[in-house]
Amino acid sequence: MIPARFAPVLFGFILSGLMSLMVSGIATYRAIGFSDxxxxxxxxxxxxSWLVAFPAVLIVAPITRRLVAALVRKPQA
Structure with missing residues (x-):
């Protein structure tokens, strides 16, 4: 098992891998279609794309969290 302190990096690794897999698949299909x-x-x-996506997710995720926190109404106590 991986220590919990690495959870954000592992999350970014898995997320960037899956997203880049899907996006590159769609882009490749649109560019060349299904062929050999x-x-x-x-x-x-x-x-x-994963080489670019993984560090990008690690950099952009904290910025995105702050932006979402600024845009979401705080729960009333």
């Missing part, structure tokens, strides 16, 4: 080169092209695009 679809899977290798998709996996290459996914690897590259």
């Amino acid at each position: 080169v679809f899977m290798p092209s998709w996996m290459g695009a996914w690897g590259t």
